[in-house]
Amino acid sequence: MQPRAMLVIGASGGIAQGVIETLALQEPDTLILAVSRAPQSPGQEKARLRWWQCDYSEAQIAATLAECAGVLVAEGCRLDRVVVANGRLHEGELQPEKRIESVSAATLLSVFESNAVVPALWLKHLHRFLKRELRGGAPAALAVLSARVGSITDNGKGGWYAYRASKAALNMLVKTSAIEYRRSLPALRFIAFHPGTTDTSLSKPFQRSVPEGKLFTPAFVAAALLARLDDAMASQPSEAAQFLAYDGDQIPW
Ligand SMILES: NC(=O)c1ccc[n+]([C@@H]2O[C@H](COP(=O)([O-])OP(=O)(O)OC[C@H]3O[C@@H](n4cnc5c(N)ncnc54)[C@H](OP(=O)(O)O)[C@@H]3O)[C@@H](O)[C@H]2O)c1
Incomplete structure (x- = not known):
């Protein structure tokens, strides 16, 4: 049997790193194609890991995918899973807004860029x-890292305007592209994935309010994500895309 391969986009992030580490442990034969704005850190090398640095411009996304295709041929591997892990909640002065008065065009545009525009360009290419x-037509699955706060139905608390709205936009982009992909790739499953609060730099400033037992390790979330991808490949969902939590719970869009 041909060895499997998985493409991990946004590979320097905490959850993406968990996916890479977990895959390397659980599936030592699987080839991991990793893409990040960052170069591979020294010490991150693995026998079955290939790393591309990419500025997420369309030109570099296309060039990176062309190189990935070449490596898949050279290694004789069958790609069957993709995860797009990009997302930003805070960075320096950029903090989630508690009140509408804190919303600014600059913050909205910047958060939409990383959380919705970049994943959309990946979905395009x-x-x-x-x-x-x-x-x-072999089964395959693609997950985009979303967040429960991107659910319009589930929004009972308010706040976090830019992050929530960018994830809601992301969900719409995922669902819309899933409908189009399904026409030519009926065996490809789409998931907008909510990882739960995970111990990464993204959640660090907000971990104090997380209930006991609800702050997950990247390894736990990575194993859950891989399980959801496998479940999806074995299923025939009626909807073109599913909005799923780490434990398989369906989240209303
Ligand atoms: N941690 C949580 O509690 C939690 C909860 C719900 C949802 N999520 C979602 O899970 C995903 C992964 O989060 P994480 O916890 O692993 O966060 P993280 O460690 O902060 O990783 C950040 C991720 O976002 C990408 N990124 C950062 N700035 C970017 C920019 N300006 N443009 C494009 N990409 C950028 C990074 O990709 P590069 O490798 O290219 O830098 C990396 O994949 C995100 O979509 C996040 O919204 C996380």
Whole structure:
């Protein structure tokens, strides 16, 4: 059997790193194609890990995917899973807004750029790439890291305007592209994935309010994400995309 391969976009993040570490442990034969704005850190090398640095411009996304395709051929691997892990909640002066008075055009645009625009550009370029890689119609799954706070139905608390709205926009982009992908790639499953509060730099300033037992390690979330991808590949959901929590719970859009 051909070895499997998985593409991990936004590979320097805490959850993406958990996915890479967990895959390397659980599936030592699986080839991991990692893409990040950052170069690979010294000491992160693994026998089955390939790393591309990418500025997420369309030109570099296309060039990176062309190189990934070459490596898949050279290694004789079958790509069947993709995760897009990009997302930003805070960075320096940029903090989630508690009140509408704190909303600014600069913050909204910056958060939408990383949380919705960058994943959308990946979905655009992955379309042609996956049509080539998934020829033959074998089961495959693509997860985009979303967040429960992106659910419009579930929003009971308010606040975090830019992050919430960017994740709601992301969910719409995922669902809309899933409908289009389904026409040419009916065996590809789409998941907007809520990881739960995970101990990474993204959640660090907000961990004090997390209930006991509800702050997950990146390894726990990575194992859950891989399990959800496997479940999705084995299922025939009626909707083109599912909004799923780490434990498999369906979240209302
Ligand atoms: N941690 C949590 O509690 C939690 C909860 C709900 C949802 N999530 C979601 O899970 C995903 C991963 O989060 P994490 O906890 O692993 O966070 P993290 O450790 O802070 O990782 C940040 C991720 O976002 C990317 N990123 C950062 N700034 C960016 C920018 N300006 N443009 C494009 N990409 C950028 C990074 O990609 P590079 O490798 O290219 O830098 C990396 O994949 C995010 O989508 C987040 O919203 C996390």
